[in-house]
Amino acid sequence: SQQGEEDPQALSIQEGENATMNCSYKTSINNLQWYRQNSGRGLVHLILIRSNEREKHSGRLRVTLDTSKKSSSLLITASRAADTASYFCATDAEAAGNKLTFGGGTRVLVKP
Amino acid sequence: SQTIHQWPATLVQPVGSPLSLECTVEGTSNPNLYWYRQAAGRGLQLLFYSVGIGQISSEVPQNLSASRPQDRQFILSSKKLLLSDSGFYLCAWSVLYLGGYTFGSGTRLTVV
Numbered sequence: 500s501q502q503g504e505e506d507p508q509a510l511s512i513q514e515g516e517n518a519t520m521n522c523s524y525k526t527s528i529n530n531l532q533w534y535r536q537n538s539g540r541g542l543v544h545l546i547l548i549r550s551n552e553r554e555k556h557s558g559r560l561r562v563t564l565d566t567s568k569k570s571s572s573l574l575i576t577a578s579r580a581a582d583t584a585s586y587f588c589a590t591d592a593e594a595a596g597n598k599l600t601f602g603g604g605t606r607v608l609v610k611p
Numbered sequence: 612s613q614t615i616h617q618w619p620a621t622l623v624q625p626v627g628s629p630l631s632l633e634c635t636v637e638g639t640s641n642p643n644l645y646w647y648r649q650a651a652g653r654g655l656q657l658l659f660y661s662v663g664i665g666q667i668s669s670e671v672p673q674n675l676s677a678s679r680p681q682d683r684q685f686i687l688s689s690k691k692l693l694l695s696d697s698g699f700y701l702c703a704w705s706v707l708y709l710g711g712y713t714f715g716s717g718t719r720l721t722v723v
Binding site for chain 2: 604
């Protein structure tokens with residue numbers, strides 16, 4: 500079964516609004532990563548947060564990690580139409596042999 | 612700079628035909644290499660990974676095989692394609708000190 504599960508599966512917002520998506524996982528992790536995928540393209544690495552970190556920022560992206568709840572959130576502030584994509588969380592865990600395990604993704608539509 | 616090349620971008624093959632997808636990496640040495648498959652609208656499933664030349668680990672039993680004849684070359688093959696082999700195939704590489712994965716642009720395989 501997948502280690503990471505994103506919620507919601509799909510999200511539709513207006514340009515300028517914030518988008519928040521969540522990821523839950525099952526086993527202890529070394530780090531958690533978020534990726535973006537434009538339709539029909541490869542994945543692009545956005546941000547990595549280590550298990551001893553609680554929050555990380557990169558431009559308009561803010562990632563939080565709560566290891567006690569085994570969950571993470573990705574916040575995109577002031578969204579733009581170009582942010583329309585699928586977003587995936589992936590966990591790096593010893594239980595998985597330190598290979599990334601991906602969730603099913605959140606499809607985000609930002610309407611202009 | 613590090614880049615990854617994956618080809619072809621799209622492929623339509625008849626059932627029972629052979630398959631060879633190639634992935635090459637530039638700008639890094641001794642990377643970990645991965646083949647993932649993505650079903651439509653879903654997350655990524657790890658098929659194979661390699662930590663060095665000739666070292667291949669399979670994650671799921673299937674009709675596919677992988678080889679790593681050179682340090683920066685990773686090949687996905689099949690002797691006889693099945694309809695169920697259709698999907699979006701992604702190659703990726705990583706090195707431990709960087710953490711994140713870098714993905715190729717993917718190959719959309721349709722078996723007819």
